[in-house]
Amino acid sequence: MRYRVVTPLARIHPKEGLQSFTHGDEIEVADKGEAARMIAAGIVEPLKGGREVIETADLKPIGLEKAVKTGPRKG
Numbered sequence: 001m002r003y004r005v006v007t008p009l010a011r012i013h014p015k016e017g018l019q020s021f022t023h024g025d026e027i028e029v030a031d032k033g034e035a036a037r038m039i040a041a042g043i044v045e046p047l048k049g050g051r052e053v054i055e056t057a058d059l060k061p062i063g064l065e066k067a068v069k070t071g072p073r074k075g
Contacts, residue, residue: 001035002026003044 005021013019021027027044029035038044 001030001032002028002047003035003038004047005043006045007043009043 003026005023005025005027008020008022010018010020026047029038029044035044039046
């Protein structure tokens with residue numbers, strides 16, 4: 001399952017080696033016990049809603065894919 005990093009951390013991945021994460025990064029944690037421990041310690045938090053909302057001065061708050069497809073608002 002995927003989580004959002006709250007506190008910067010580094011871990012050793014079996015295939016990819018050393019991985020570093022900072023505040024706001026998404027991280028995959030396969031072990032539910034490890035994920036529960038990390039949530040309880042305030043290291044990660046569950047993702048809410050799946051996609052992040054991007055706000056810009058010329059667009060209403062919408063998802064990233066729609067913002068890229070529509071581009072800046074005219075008028």
